[in-house]
Amino acid sequence: MPLLKRRNVLVGGLAAAAVWRPLGSVRAAGFASDPFVLGVASGAPRKDSVVLWTRLILDNAFAAVSADPFAPAPKPSTDPVDVEWMIAEDETFSKPVQSGIYRAVPEFAHSVHVEIKGLQPGHWYFYRFRAGNAESPVGRTRTASEVADTFRFAFASCQQYEQGYYSAYTDMARKDLDLVVHLGDYIYERTYGAGLVRKHGAGVPSMLYEFRDRYALYKSDPELQAAHAAFPWLAVWDDHEVTNNYANDHAPDAPNREEFLSRRRAAYQAWYEHMPVHPGLASGFDALRIYDHYRFGDLLGLTLLDTRQYRSPELEGDAADDRPERTMLGPAQEEWLARTLNGSQAKWNIIAQQTLLSERDTKAGPATGYNLDGWDGYRAGRGRLIDVVQSSKLPNPIVIGGDLHAFYAADVKRDFADHGAAPIAAEFVCGSITSDAPSATSLATAVAENPHLKFASDKHGYAVMRVGLKSAEVDFIAVTDRKQQNSPSSTFQSFAVADGIAGVNRL
Numbered sequence: 001m002p003l004l005k006r007r008n009v010l011v012g013g014l015a016a017a018a019v020w021r022p023l024g025s026v027r028a029a030g031f032a033s034d035p036f037v038l039g040v041a042s043g044a045p046r047k048d049s050v051v052l053w054t055r056l057i058l059d060n061a062f063a064a065v066s067a068d069p070f071a072p073a074p075k076p077s078t079d080p081v082d083v084e085w086m087i088a089e090d091e092t093f094s095k096p097v098q099s100g101i102y103r104a105v106p107e108f109a110h111s112v113h114v115e116i117k118g119l120q121p122g123h124w125y126f127y128r129f130r131a132g133n134a135e136s137p138v139g140r141t142r143t144a145s146e147v148a149d150t151f152r153f154a155f156a157s158c159q160q161y162e163q164g165y166y167s168a169y170t171d172m173a174r175k176d177l178d179l180v181v182h183l184g185d186y187i188y189e190r191t192y193g194a195g196l197v198r199k200h201g202a203g204v205p206s207m208l209y210e211f212r213d214r215y216a217l218y219k220s221d222p223e224l225q226a227a228h229a230a231f232p233w234l235a236v237w238d239d240h241e242v243t244n245n246y247a248n249d250h251a252p253d254a255p256n257r258e259e260f261l262s263r264r265r266a267a268y269q270a271w272y273e274h275m276p277v278h279p280g281l282a283s284g285f286d287a288l289r290i291y292d293h294y295r296f297g298d299l300l301g302l303t304l305l306d307t308r309q310y311r312s313p314e315l316e317g318d319a320a321d322d323r324p325e326r327t328m329l330g331p332a333q334e335e336w337l338a339r340t341l342n343g344s345q346a347k348w349n350i351i352a353q354q355t356l357l358s359e360r361d362t363k364a365g366p367a368t369g370y371n372l373d374g375w376d377g378y379r380a381g382r383g384r385l386i387d388v389v390q391s392s393k394l395p396n397p398i399v400i401g402g403d404l405h406a407f408y409a410a411d412v413k414r415d416f417a418d419h420g421a422a423p424i425a426a427e428f429v430c431g432s433i434t435s436d437a438p439s440a441t442s443l444a445t446a447v448a449e450n451p452h453l454k455f456a457s458d459k460h461g462y463a464v465m466r467v468g469l470k471s472a473e474v475d476f477i478a479v480t481d482r483k484q485q486n487s488p489s490s491t492f493q494s495f496a497v498a499d500g501i502a503g504v505n506r507l
């Protein structure tokens, strides 16, 4: 039975039809089930452009997969589908701005990545898609501002689907924000932990269709969809989008390099297919350049780093290693970062990476212990990053990260052993949306052992930063109970960074 039944229909009769341009060459299809079940998203906001995203699920092949993990994978539809997109100034689409047709192809899982150009800076827009007899939910997006004296963004990471509900995203969707930054672990490749509230319904993905199904499962969550529909997003990956603790072309669970690179290629392609990222990324998936720089007027520069794809192999044991050839970012990204930061004229400069940049000795007393999957395993690379921040005289640098499933606030030092040294940057790490947290005791030890770590918490949730002319303020927001649906969220700790004075101030 064909998964997609087609018939030619005349367009008309819909209340909203008048605001859609004539469909022209669109091949209309009658869908037996809603193809827009993964929602809509937008991202890559520039001052005159933004990327709109959706992915069609044809006759709910994905639902069949997730309901029965032992059922054979459904045959994916091999037909392209023409999708009409429309962007307007208002939610009712009475003031249309642009519309067009995008051909969604099975080679990219019928995902849609449309870059809309010629938009106004610092402007809210509404968008939606239509294919055949189906219409998508309405999304809202915003171009980067050219002139602004305030900017608000959320940052989040680590959303293991089985370990909790996405109530934090419902709270985020209600906030007044310009942007969401996702710092990685958007999906998890494997099941672990106790007290799971829902199931992946499948094992560890290695094939492209398996990664696609994992993304489809995560993106089927209405709370995650609400946060995507409310704001443009920027996303960078961490390890779990591929596999735990992978480093460049090596992974702890890979039998050999060839197997891992083929798995990584599938994972990178599925990431592209499910993120509102620039369509230009689709040119190849053996490597995928996701590090980038975004500007929001003179107020804010936001630099996104990739600490997974180019890093040196992880160290064995728990001894730190200062060899200069060891790198977290790889030479090309390091060189690009130096150029980017040297050229930044923005008042505030956010460096968004995956984890905690600051040193963290996790062992109480004179003994030391480090997380070698983080920057403590790449000390020379960290030193070079901090040197560039210092030598470029980067205005108001603030580092943000995720990965640790715990909230942290820290003062970044050139030499973390020099307790009296002035901070070079402030650093904020968001807790996990749902993923299991370390013990409160271990976090207390970390704060006691490392004077530059000013705060740590094992709560779950996300963070919001408000950047203004005089200060940047950060709220740490926690969900009351990640294991309960519709659990409320609230701010439990706030910080400020004053203009011209690096370092974290607890409010």
Ligand SMILES: [Fe+2]
Binding pocket: 157, 158, 159, 185, 240, 403, 404, 405, 435
């Ligand atoms: Fe994580």
